[in-house]
Amino acid sequence: MNLTHLLSIHDLARDDVTTILDTAEGMTDLALRPIKKVPVLRGRTVCNLFYEDSTRTRISFELAAKRLSADVLNVSAKGSSVSKGESLKDTALTLQAMGVDAIVIRHWASGAARQLTGWVDAKVLNAGDGSHQHPTQALLDLFTMRQRLGRIEGLRVVVCGDIVHSRVARSLAQALALLGAEVTLVGPPTLLPPHPERWPVTISHDLDGLLGKADVLYLLRVQSERMREQHFPSVREYARIWGVDAQRLARLPEGAIVMHPGPMNRGIEIAADVADLHADVIAAQVTNGIAIRMSCLYLMLGGEA
Amino acid sequence: MPASARPAGVVVTAEEMRRALRRMAHEILERNEGADGLVLLGVPTRGVPLAERLATALGEIEGAPTPVGSLDVTLYRDDYARTGPKPLGRTALPVALDGRVVVLVDDVLYTGRTIRAAMDAVIDNGRPAAIQLAVLVDRGHRELPIRADFVGKNLPTAPDEEVRVHVTECDGADEVVLA
Numbered sequence: 001m002n003l004t005h006l007l008s009i010h011d012l013a014r015d016d017v018t019t020i021l022d023t024a025e026g027m028t029d030l031a032l033r034p035i036k037k038v039p040v041l042r043g044r045t046v047c048n049l050f051y052e053d054s055t056r057t058r059i060s061f062e063l064a065a066k067r068l069s070a071d072v073l074n075v076s077a078k079g080s081s082v083s084k085g086e087s088l089k090d091t092a093l094t095l096q097a098m099g100v101d102a103i104v105i106r107h108w109a110s111g112a113a114r115q116l117t118g119w120v121d122a123k124v125l126n127a128g129d130g131s132h133q134h135p136t137q138a139l140l141d142l143f144t145m146r147q148r149l150g151r152i153e154g155l156r157v158v159v160c161g162d163i164v165h166s167r168v169a170r171s172l173a174q175a176l177a178l179l180g181a182e183v184t185l186v187g188p189p190t191l192l193p194p195h196p197e198r199w200p201v202t203i204s205h206d207l208d209g210l211l212g213k214a215d216v217l218y219l220l221r222v223q224s225e226r227m228r229e230q231h232f233p234s235v236r237e238y239a240r241i242w243g244v245d246a247q248r249l250a251r252l253p254e255g256a257i258v259m260h261p262g263p264m265n266r267g268i269e270i271a272a273d274v275a276d277l278h279a280d281v282i283a284a285q286v287t288n289g290i291a292i293r294m295s296c297l298y299l300m301l302g303g304e305a
Numbered sequence: 306m307p308a309s310a311r312p313a314g315v316v317v318t319a320e321e322m323r324r325a326l327r328r329m330a331h332e333i334l335e336r337n338e339g340a341d342g343l344v345l346l347g348v349p350t351r352g353v354p355l356a357e358r359l360a361t362a363l364g365e366i367e368g369a370p371t372p373v374g375s376l377d378v379t380l381y382r383d384d385y386a387r388t389g390p391k392p393l394g395r396t397a398l399p400v401a402l403d404g405r406v407v408v409l410v411d412d413v414l415y416t417g418r419t420i421r422a423a424m425d426a427v428i429d430n431g432r433p434a435a436i437q438l439a440v441l442v443d444r445g446h447r448e449l450p451i452r453a454d455f456v457g458k459n460l461p462t463a464p465d466e467e468v469r470v471h472v473t474e475c476d477g478a479d480e481v482v483l484a
Contacts, residue, residue, distance in 0.1 A: 019392075022392070022393075023390075023392070023393055025393075026377065026379075026393030026394070026395070026396075027393070029395075029396050033429065033430060034430075034431075035429045035430070037429070038380035038381060038429070039380070039381060039425070040379075040380040040381070040382075040385050043386075068380075298380075298390055299390050302385050302386070302388070302389035302390040303386070303387070303388065303389035303390075
């Protein structure tokens with residue numbers, strides 16, 4: 001497998017995804033050891049370049065790089081020359097001049113990661129660009145499904161909530177379809193994609209009707225920060241119609257799992273008791289994120305630099 | 306089987322491999338005065354079934370099972386920057402390594418670089434009392450100051466020759482082929 005950049009699930013073949021998941025499998029052993037570090041990326045430098053706030057993704061990439069013995073730089077828009085008006089291109093050229101081997105970028109603009117590849121020799125990993133893609137999140141979700149349910153092919157996955165603003169939903173739907181799962185998107189019409197025919201999915205507005213046959217219920221956060229207009233009348237109404245509480249949860253078949261990419265809005269898309277009841281799967285998503293990002297860095301940074 | 310009846314290229318037959326592993330098991334016991342405190346770790350891919358066979362032999366001789374597992378060294382190799390990523394193997398440690406005698410098991414000892422990586426991997430997993438090395442074939446051409454404690458067969462080779470160890474678990478037959 002020769003992965004130059006990781007920008008979008010769209011760029012990956014089925015075998016690439018399987019290789020990333022299998023390699024991540026080998027990385028999970030490391031978390032159980034007293035010395036959680038291997039020397040493979042010694043001497044390589046990874047820069048986390050974050051133009052948007054993030055807790056888990058940035059820390060997860062940082063831990064992944066450190067566990068592989070890479071040196072890590074963290075640059076966030078706040079507190080760097082970005083706040084003095086430096087353009088993405090000039091920041092990129094600065095990093096290029098400093099000789100970093102990989103740039104992990106999160107940006108509010110869709111397409112920023114791909115644009116970056118034109119300016120630097122470093123490998124670029126997209127850690128979320130606008131409402132476009134978040135490939136490592138989708139990969140860690142697939143990994144968690146495979147770990148918990150034993151397979152991905154044929155799984156029935158219901159993704160519920162704010163789809164239109166969600167880079168997670170876009171990456172996840174593509175990745176699941178690539179590996180042969182059935183994806184249904186459900187949510188209020190105003191938060192579903194305007195051109196669903198471009199997505200490899202089924203669209204529905206009946207959450208309760210879907211729950212009885214779901215293997216995975218994947219809940220998305222309402223992304224108020226990306227909304228420029230009113231998409232639903234009130235948070236209370238959203239929670240009542242689309243939020244998952246204990247009563248809804250009871251409709252899921254035995255063995256089905258509830259997933260959430262975080263951060264959760266307790267009481268909106270997920271009731272507090274549901275979040276607590278399914279805390280182990282949601283925590284596994286976070287733990288598996290480190291293994292997936294180690295896998296991607298390992299697969300991308302080998303060979304002649 | 307007399308040497309003349311061997312298929313071309315076969316330097317160790319199934320029967321010879323069985324006897325060599327049996328002898329190595331005896332040597333391991335002799336050196337360590339029994340099997341107490343031993344743990345065998347095979348280096349994937351073919352070191353793992355060989356370690357399992359040595360463990361079985363030790364168990365038959367001593368009457369008590371010896372812990373056996375696998376130790377992947379891919380993330381400790383020194384050729385990542387040159388040749389790129391390789392698929393990861395499994396690491397499965399049957400017991401904590403602290404205070405134990407770890408016997409690393411591999412199919413072929415050549416440059417010694419795999420074993421250098423394996424020693425680093427062992428030490429990141431604990432502090433064993435000692436590390437010993439058992440290999441089915443020692444083909445020479447070391448690039449590091451490493452030698453094996455237990456050798457199935459010393460096989461003088463030219464650098465351009467290829468030594469292939471086949472085991473039933475991976476390849477459907479037990480033999481060593483020189484090509």
